[in-house]
Amino acid sequence: MEHKIAGWGDRIFTIVIYTILSIIMLVTLYPLIYILSASFSDPLYIAKGEVWLLPKDFTFSAYQKVLSNADILTGYRNSLIYLVLGTTINIVMTTMGAYVLSRKDFKGRYVLALLFTFTLLFNGGLIPTYLIYKNMLGLYNNLWVMIIPSAISVWNLIIMRTYFQNSIPIEMQEAAFMDGCSNIRTLTSIVLPLSKPIIAVMALYYGVAHWNSYFTALIYLNDHWRFPLQMVIRSILIQEDMSAMAGGEGESLMQQLLLIEGMRYAVIVVSSLPMLLLYPLVQKHFVKGVMMGAIKG
C-alpha cells in the first residue's frame, strides 16, 4: 500500500518536472528560432514586427549580402586567427602559471598568487595602459595586441590550479621525480595527459572570450583589414547615429536601414555559429573539467 502511494507521488513528481523543463526549453528556444526565422525573412516584415515563428517571405538574400560583404569575410578570417592563436597561447601560459601555483612545495606561490589576484582589482586605467602598450611595447595595430594583453585570465588560472591540485595526485608526480624526471618533464608527460578536461574548459572559456571581444580591437587597432568580426558586426548591429547623418545631408535612408535590418539577423547567426560548433567538440571533457576546477576534491 505504502509503496503504491510512493509510486503515485513519484509519477506526479516526474510529470511536474518534465513539464517545467519543457517550458524552460521552449522559452530558451523561442528567441533563437526567432532569430533564425528573421534571418530568412524579408526585412520589411521584421521592421513591421510581423515575423513571429516562421520566416515570412522566405529569402536567402540576407545571407547572400552577408557572405558577399568583404568586411565580414575578412573579419571572420581575422577572428579565427585571433581565436586559434590566442587560445593556444592562453592555454600554454595558463598551464605554466597554474602548475607552478599548484605545487605546494614551491616557495613563493603565496606571493605570486596575491600578485596575480591584485591585478583583478587594480589597473592603470585606459590612457596610461594605451601609452605603455603603444609606445613602450609596440603593441599597437598588429596581431600581437589582440593576443598578448589577454594572454592570462586570473580566474582561469585559479580554476586550472584547483584542477591540478584536485585531480592529479602529488604522489604520482613524486614517483616521477624519483625516476629522475625534471618538473617540466613531469608536467608534460604526467600532468598534461591527465588534464584533457581542464584544457577543454580553458579552450571554451578563452575561445568564447576571444570570439566575443571587441574592446581591445576598438582601442588598439587602426586598419580595417585587421578588425575582428565583432567590430564589423558592431557597426552593423548598433544603430547608426541618425543625428550625425541628419546634419543636413541624408538621402533615402530607407533602403540603407532596411539593408541593415535585413543583414542584422543573418549576421547574428553567422557570427554565433563557430562557438555553437565549438562546444560539442569539447563537451565530453568539459563537464568534468568544470567540476574539478571549481571545487576542492
Add this chain to the structure above:
Amino acid sequence: MKKIHSMIALMLVMMLIISACGDSNTGDSGNTDQEKIDAAASNVNETGFPIVNEPLTLSAMVLLSPAQPTEWNDILAWKEYEKMSGIQIQWDAYTSADINEKRNLALASDQLPDMFYRTKMPDNDIDKYGAEGSFIKLNDLIDQYAPNFKAVLEKYPDVKKGISAADGSIYALPNLTDSPSIEINRKLFINQQWLEQVGKKSPATTDELYEVLKAFRDGDPNKNGQKDEIPMTADSLDEAIQVIRGAFGLGNRGMGNGNWDLDPSSESLRFFPASQEYKELLVYLNKLYAEQLIDKEIFTNDGTKVLAKNEQNQVGSFSFGNVIGRANSNADDFVGLETALTGPNGDQLYTSARGNLGSRGAFMISKTNPNPVATMRWIDYFYSEEGSRMLYLGVEGESYQQDKDGNYDFLPEIVENIPEGSSFDQVVSKYVPYAGGSLPTLILEDYFKGGETQPSAKAAAENLKPYLPEELWAPFSFTAEQFDEKLSLETDIYGMVTQRTAEFVQGKASLDEFDNYVAQLEKMGLKRLQEIYEEAYSRYKQ
C-alpha cells in the same frame, strides 16, 4: 592578516619601482608653431595648384558613414584632389560607433594624426585641447594662406565670433551652410492625407495642433479600422520638443548655445529649462503624452522605427530635418507647417534653428603636423565654390554635369541606375565624400543633393523663416580656466534636465514637483554655471 599587510606593502613598492622607470616624456617644447610653419613653407606654393612641389603625405582621422567605402581614397573626388594638390592623405576612417573613443584616445594620449577631418569634435574639446596646445592656432595661417576661408568670414560675420576661443584664437575650421532649409534643424511635417481625412487644416497654434492630433487619434485616418495611429513621433523626445518650444518662447536665440537664451523681460541670459515657460511646455507635452498623442515609444525611438511606422502609414506627424529621411513610400503625403505655431501666451516663434555655423570643430591641424601651411592651403580650397562643388558633386563629366539652365546634377547614368539593395548615398559615395555630413566646407544649395534641398523640406523652411529669432547666436567661447568646471557642472545639470524632462512628460513625476526640480538644479551649481555663461555672453556681445 599580517601576511596580507606585508603583501600589500610589497605590491605598492613594486608599483613605485615600476613607476620610476616609466617614461617621463615632457613632449617637444622647442618647436613653436611659427618655426614649424617657416620650416615647411619652402616646399609650398603660395597660390595655385599643385600646393606642394615635393609629394607630401599627411595622416587624417575621419568619421566614416556606412554608405562610404572604408578606403576613403577610393572616392573619386579625393583621387582628383590628390592629383591637383600633390598631397596624399592617409585616412584613418572610423564608424560612428567607434569615433568618439578613437578621437578621445588620440587626444588624451597625445598620439595625434596630422589633422582631424570631421571627427564629431565637441566644442568643449576644441577649446580645451586648443589651449593645451594639441591643435595649432590657425589665425595667422588663415590670414596668410586661406583666401577662400577669409572671404567666407567676411561674408558671414557671425561665423567669426562662433569659431573663436575666448582670447580670439581659432583652433578649428567649421562646417558652414548657406541654406535656410539646413539651418532650420528640425521641422514638423504633417500628413496631408490624414488632415483631409479628418477635415482639419494645418494647425497654427498649439491648441490647434492638439485638436489635430486628437482627430488623428480618433478618426482612423489611415482607414484600416484599427486604432493604431500615432499622431506625432520623432527620433527622440528632444527632437519633438525642438519643433514646439518656440511657441512657448523658449530658445529665442536659436540652438547655438543649447539650453541658454535671453529672458524676454529682463534681456538677461536665461537657462530656460528652469523657467516657468518650460514648465508650461512640459504641461502641454504631458497632456499630449497622457492622451496618447505622442508616440509612446519616443524615449527609445530611432530613425528605423520612425521609418517602419511610416511604412505602415501609422504616423500623423513627425519631426525631422526632411521628409525623405523618415518616410519612404508615403513621403508625398507629408508637408511642413504652414506657419510657426502660436503658443498660449501669444508667442509665435520658431527656434529650432541656427546661423550659418553648422558645427565648429569640423577640421583641426595637430601640433605634430609636419606642414601646417600646405594643410591650410589644402583645406582652404573647400571653402571656395569649386571646392564645395567637388565635395558635393565630384568631377565634371565624370560624375556631374551642368544642364542648359545652369543647374548642376549628378550624371543621369549614375543616379538613375541604382542597383537593387543599394541606396542613393552608397552609389554617389563612390564619387563624393559628403555622406554623413558636417564636412569642413561651405554647403551651397545649388550643389547639395541631400534631403534638405528636396522641395518639401525647402517649402517647410520657407514657411518658418519669417518666424525665426531676429538674432541667432553662434556658440559662446570659454576660457581655459573655465572648461573643467563648466564641463563637470554641465554633465550633472544637463543630465538632470534630460532625465527630469522625460519623467515630467511621461507623467512619472507630477508637475507640482517642478519647483523641486529647479531647486535641485540650483543645488547642483546652476548659479555658478550661469556666471560662467554670463561672462562668456558679455564677451560675445562685444
Add this chain to the structure above:
Amino acid sequence: MTPGEDRGLVKSVFPRSVRKNWDLYLLALPVVAYFIIIKYLPMYGIQIAFKDFSVSKGIWDSEWVGFKHFIRFFNNYQFWTLIKNTIGISLFQILVAFPLPIIFALMVNEVRTKWFKKSIQSITFMPHFLSMVVLVGMIMAFLSPSTGLINNILRLFGQEPIYFMTEPDMFKSIYVFSDIWQNMGFSSILYIAVLANIDKQLYEAAMIDGANKLQRLIHIAIPCLIPTAIIMLIFQFGSIMDIGFEKIYLMQNDLNKPSSNVISTYVYETGLLGSQFSFSAAVGLFNSVINFILIIIVNQIAKRVSSTSLW
C-alpha cells in the same frame, strides 16, 4: 673553476628548495613577466586620480591635487544612486540568478529519458554563446511596446502595453532575467556534474527504505550540492561591486537611468566619453578599493568554510 666549486657557489646563493625546483622558476618566469609588464607597468597611471591630468604636461608632470576628485565624487548628487544601483543589481542577481541553476540542475538530474536530458542540456546552453550586443538587441525587440512579443500577449488579455525599457522599476528585473535566460544552463553544468557523481548506493539504500523521489531529492541530492553552492555564493558576494559594464551600458536610456546608472558606466561616461580623465580615474579607483576589501573578506570566509581560496 672546477665544476665542484661551481656547484658550491650555486649552493651558497640559492637555498635547497630553489635548486631542487629550478625549472619551476623557469616555468613561472614568463607568467610573472607577463603580469609585471602587461598589468603592473601601466599602473603608474593610477596617480592621475590624485592629479589634474593635462595632456600637454603628461601624466608625470600634471599637478597634484590630493583627494579633490574623490571629494567631488562623494559630494556628487549621483553618489548614493550609483552605490545603491550597483549593489542593488548585484544583490538581486545573487538572490534570483544564483539559486535557479541549482534548482534546474536538480530537475535535470531527475530526468531519465536520455534524449530529453541531452536536448534540454544542449538547448539551454546555447544562449551563453551569444555576444552582449546580440543579446541586448534581442531584449529590445522582444520588449518593444508596439511590436514586441510580450506586449502582444498582454494585449491579447486586454492589458495595456508596458514600456519595459523606459520603466526604471523594470530595469533590474530585465537585467537579471535576461541573464538567467542566457546563463542558467551554462551555470548549471557544475551542479549537474556534482549530482552525477553522487554515489549510486546512497540512492539504492534510500529506495529500500521506501523514500520517494521527492524525499530522495531533499535528503540526498540537495545536501550533496550545498558545499559547492556555498563556495560559489561566497565568490559572487566578492564581486558585488563589479557588475558587467557592457550590458548595462547598452540597455541604458534617459528614463531608466535612475536605476541603471552604475559605477562602471559612470566611469566610462565621464572618462573616455566625457574627457574628465582624472575624475573618472578617481571613481574607478574608489570602486577598486572597495572591491579589494570585499574580496579579502570573502577570501577569509571562504578559507574558513571550505579551504578553497584565491591565495
